[in-house]
Amino acid sequence: MNLLMDLWQVQEMRTALLVGSTVAIATACIGVLTVLRGQSFAGHSLTDLASVGGSAAYLLGINQLWGFLVASVLAGLGMHAIGIERIRGRDVATGIVLATGMGFTSLFITLSMTGKSGGSAAVAVLFGSLFAINPQTVPLICLLAVVSIVAMALIWRPALFVTVSPQLAHANGVRNGLINAVFMCILGIGVALGSISVGAILSTALLIGPASCGLILARRMRDAIITAGVLGFASVWIGVILSYESYHWTGGKSWSVSFCIVALILLMYLVCRVLRSLGLVHGNARRKAVVAHV
């Protein structure tokens, strides 16, 4: 308890914990549907395309959040327009768009490097740090998180229906195209939020990791979302505290906070897999959702 009180005194820690927890909860909710829809590759491509926006913003000197947000929402809508999301990453077009995006990222980063020493821009945009967030952007981040959660809640039922059984949903009068487009927008916002907190190419972890743990552990869809939120929240807090405390253990070289969070998430996922293969948990949220709708 003392430790937490100490941490709360530091301005950067307060910002990091606040932003981290909001983002973790928002991305966990979005992630559950992303995993169910089999769109992990799409989510990952969005993060890479978001880094184009992030590096462009870095080059122009604008707040990176705007770069991430604009690039990933546009990219999400673009993917929806080409129809990539249905092919589940099997389409090479996704890959080529993604690779071109990375090419531009490297260009922007090189351009912003000239004159300065080294690739610190690359590190800042791609790997990010919760400790380096400007406190002034906190209200905006919270606002975006709330918007994405509310939007998720609004489209939840039809979106789940479309995911589980597109034909049946269509027959019942759900507008599949509209729902998919709205979901891609929300995914774009989620990716931008993740990018600002753990860095563009690492934000996939926050999106996919806690959500797939939730789906393994929980028996019902609602429980899966709650579990995902709790796990995401926990991984951010433990990660931040580990990273902060590692400064004392390692003699001045603290572990990067993004690494701590990502490593915790992978660990959690592996534990969930082991639990399931031992037969200790029977998460059948996915099957329940199918049965409820069909």
Added chain:
Amino acid sequence: MNTWYASTVVALSAGIIGVFVVLRGDSFLAHAIPHGSFAGAAVAVTIGLSPVTGMGIAALLSALAMHFLGKKGRRDVVIALLLVFLLAGGAFMLSLSGDYSNEVYALLFGQVLAVTDSDLLTMSILAIVAVTLVLCMIRPLLASSIMPEQASVQGVNNNLVALLFTIVIACVTTASVPIVGAMLLFSLLVAPPAAACALARNPIHAITLSSIFALCCMWLSVALSVLTDLPIGFFVATSSACVYAVAKVIAHIWKH
């Protein structure tokens, strides 16, 4: 000289292997394994080994991990999580070894002018091994990529083929990452072969065309990168995307 030779090796091997990546729909795997090799190179730099050795070991290990973990669960989730962890781990290892941002940058986006003779030898051997492996199992590989059910009826072990092919991707990755960088090897593995598949009528044509495309993209990019002093990855990505777009348009015209 080393640069030209190395880029030729990379382009040819990526062009040949890429055809199968596209046919099998393994783009995400081809995207993820290079990131594993990034972590390996980072570990090697930190403990003072040659980066190529570290890359080879890490690419192989991550390829095996993705193959075995991905079999039961949802494959894309496993690949995504491992990929991100390896990237973060690589950056973390480099950050422990001190001045790390330049290293990260070079490994991710490529550094074509810094190929040593011994690296070149390792690379060529790996590329030759990968290509020979693919050519040896070309029939079962094609069969299980295009019609997995029928292939297994005819006695092809799909699982073994998938495992071997994952290892092939790991070899090519190790050969190429020092040149084009972890992030952009992917564009060479996917775009020129996809263009070739759009145009060619049989697999042999596709392989030939795709190597030619990859070679052209690679040489053009090296030349442009030397001339303009901009990162090679940018040119590789844009030129191969252009090749793909042009091939798509031509294929569309042929159809009508």
